[in-house]
Amino acid sequence: MAPGGLPRLAGLARWAAALLLALGVARAPALPEVCVRCPGSVRRWSRVALFCERTPARSLRARCCLDPEGAVLGLDLQNCSLKDLGPDFPQAHTAVIIDLQANPLQGDLASTFRGFTQLQTLVLPQDVRCPGGINAWDTVTSYTDNQICQGQRNLCNTTGHLEMCPENGVCVPDGPGLMQCVCADGFHGYKCMRQGWFSLLTFFGILGSTTLSVSVLLWGTQRRKAETS
Template sequence: MAPRGQRSPASLVPWAAALLLALGVERALALPKVCTQCPGSVQNLSEVALYCKRTPELMLHARCCLNQKGTILGLDLHNCSLKDPGPNFPQAHTAVIIDLQANPLKDDLASTFHGFIQLQILVLPQDVNCPGGINAWNTVTSYRDNQICQGQKNLCNSTGNPEMCPENGSCAPNGPGLLQCVCADGFHGYKCMRQGSFPLLMFFGILGSTTLCISLLLWRTQRRKAKAS
């Protein structure tokens, strides 16, 4: 029997369980919306689950594989009746593997993967083409029920157009089949022709002054109308 004023270890168990449950609920509420947009959880034998289980530091929550910082490394939206990945899909731009098979997706997904530069494995319905086409991937394998796009290529290394980016800019990948030009340090603006850092203080100063003038003009106009009425 525990001394008076002290709780026995057995009586502390429900409190500890309640605390862990509360922390688990709080963590679940903090999940990115794309992880919970489809009901259920990742199936044990899915490509995303197998990828996640190979690294002890990764965790499966809802439809996502997350690292310790909560960054999405895997997303499984298999069989979610999706016609398109949805407005929350860009939250998964850090993903290495994504499964979208068994969904009635539209065929053209090129712009959907804008910024997905880490993506290496993409599982799609069999009738949906890999974003960027076959030239954007090392291998494209078609099966009866799905298509797997694997090994995203860096097209900056294979493009035959050396003048694609301006003199003060360099080519950088921006997703499957997508490229962007990044200005070198000290350059900005159209075609990276402007030298020096972007004048933020001047920009916001002009913007603030313009907004203030318009607000005062509208206030005086409304006041005159009120007096006239």
């Protein structure tokens, strides 16, 4: 090899490594704000860390366990001095496990977890009630310093809740102790009474033509007033 060849090769290797690193950072999904709700990172011994490390494709970033697409699978906000979970908390609606112990949380958390249909393990301060109550979970275990709600139940599978939906509606879970009725395929409108697909093209066509007609009428009226004044 010619003199100076090795240094040039080493320089090219460093340049290539830096380029690959830059491309990797550019492709990395943005970190959700809920992951930096409080300083620090997930501790290696925590339940969220142990859950995340079971699958190599998952990654720990700040206070979150993320999947390769950047969705939140685990959230560890323990010991963050939180009285409420903040407006960014719904970003964690895809989480399977959430740890909120050692926080002075206040109020009822039921509506806070609306949409958290994937949640299976929730760790709370010992004096905070599991959202939805004990009937929303398979097990609720109390310890001296925390309470663990495990196994979110699908209330749509229980007798009685199915009757809450209209004849053409379907019950779907909407978080711990929560559910909602959605219209079955091919139905829409009040109590899912109307059959057939709702045509957005027709709706916006009528809305657009009506808006145009009213605008032309108002323009003509204002012009006549200006000519007579």
